[in-house]
Amino acid sequence: MVEFLSFRDGEAAQEPAVTVESFTGQSNSTAVRIEAGEDARELLPYLDRLSLVEVNFPAYGDGRGYSAARILREAGYVGELRAVGDVLVDQLSAMRRCGFDSFRPDKALDDAAVERALNRYADVYQKTVDGRSPVWAKRHPEKING
């Protein structure tokens, strides 16, 4: 069983994440935690100094964190983006596609199930922030640069 999953090179960020409110109110923290109702765009002025953003999923069905993740990646955030909370194996693939690169689920995940879930779909239809080439780009390689 895996309690922490990372797709990043090197060590995971260790500094405890602080709330958005205390993060934006002080200058020295490098790790922040976003709750489901909070606006990821508040962090955009500070992306350079951030090394970890945790996005909390209070329930697997609360999908706000997917938008938060994509917004951060679209704005150029390259640090660790960690999904925490009610993160189930069936959501890993979509979370990866939205830019999450580490996971600390409330309940440990089965290694084999993680492997299956992440390798299930060879092709995807949308362009997101994970660098995967969508089906439409594969169909028209001459029209797409990168």
Next chain:
Amino acid sequence: MYRYDSYDQSIVDARVEEFRDQVQRRLSGQLTEDQFKPLRLMNGLYLQLHAYMLRVAIPYGTLSGRQMRKLGEIARKYDKGYGHFTTRTNLQYNWIKLADAPDILAELATVEMHAIQTSGNCIRNISSDQYAGVAADEVTDPRPWAELLRQWSTFHPEFTYLPRKFKICVIAAEEDRAAMRLHDIGLKLVSRDGKIGAEVYAGGGMGRTPMVAPLINDFVPEDEIVSYLEACLRVYNRYGRRDNKYKARIKILVHELGVEEYKRQVEEEYAHMRILGLNPPTEELDRIRPFFAGPAYESGLSDEIDRTDPAFALWADRQVAAHRQPGYAIVNISLKPRGGIPGDASAEQIELAADLAERYSFDELRVTHAQNLVLPHVKKADLYAIWQKLDEAGLAEANLDLITDIIACPGLDYCSLANARSIPLAQKLSERFGTAERQADLGELKIKISGCINACGHHHAGHIGVLGVDRKGVENFQLSLGGSGAEDASLGQITGPGFSEDGVVDAIEKVTDIYLTQREEGERFLDTYRRIGMKPFKEAIYG
């Protein structure tokens, strides 16, 4: 007809295997029902009152004879020999065994079909105009865009756990045959300076708080529709209410923010998103478009129809619509036989429709949101032969848009959410008003019945709407008048206190009597209601 390439097929095949794995984990006890529920609900599998129900997607209501035949075969092999066509132009099987569900999906995948996103809080099956590609009044065939959006919405990683389900409709004609403005997002393709783009309507819907969607953008260029929808959905995903499922649809967000503020937020989001390269290149639309090109029509065909058989003539006058190609017609097949269950079709009837499509309609069928079928490309010279075959199979009812062409949800006979039975009421109404003379005299009159507040039977949009409620343990039916799902979209108004099942049939008869005495030349029921208002109807019902 769109055909899968190897990418489309591999995605659907992978989904079959994923679901097989999930069902296996459930059957072996690795997953509890609580853990399994969200997984099966991503794939159209509901646990209903008596059995599992599986909802199969029919994207934009278009399918081939081969696909239709497969639906009949599954009905016979895995269900009780019938299926139910829904208001989302899907097909539901009501008596499915969990252990069979993966095999059914595997069979569907062999004919390029699936049950992906036919339930869950995600983007559902994209709906469209059943006359797409053959209607004289359309700007372009809307289905290439619908297919583009089918692909875009399939397993969209950001929008799989929305606050609530999300329904998108694409039309391209002035006449709205698909209730476009009662969708979470409705797109109406229009032409401006020779370029195609979409009018975008957001925040329509039925349920307990029905709304007609307001226009939020009057022209989104065709090659920006995907990214614009991403912005619309992102604003909804971030700010739609999640505290109360009855207030979670986008219509509540748009209503609470106000149209201008929602629109402003979408524009702000769009400013970020339009530069990200999210839109497929125009070459992708160019790839899809030829699949929907009209078939190889014969030219020089006669427009004459031999009307010597009066029963045929009656049917043809009601069920056949004008086709834009000379010598051809659009045939509507009624799934509303007198006293029958709206939208139900037996395996044999489904297979007959498949045969007729292959033999007479260039291998193409449509499903309508009013729960009927369409053969879109029929030679006028073949109409009589088609009618004879339909008649033998009990499918030759001539009631398109008449009082017995009733939309009804499955109701308490099947559905675990329902408060009241819709089907027996539909059957009684169909019996009461079902003679040909009476229906013809009443003219266009759309009755829509929902067995609970979720409004799957579109009662808010019925010229006459009926809502089943539970009143201290007894089924009770509320009547509303004046709704419309068409281009003149409006929401029905409740007449007053509810009725018993028989009581509401009597009340509807009183309503139609008022219409018959008050109507002016050429007025439909809806026109008379709009002119004279609720009062005379109310007096007749309760006075």
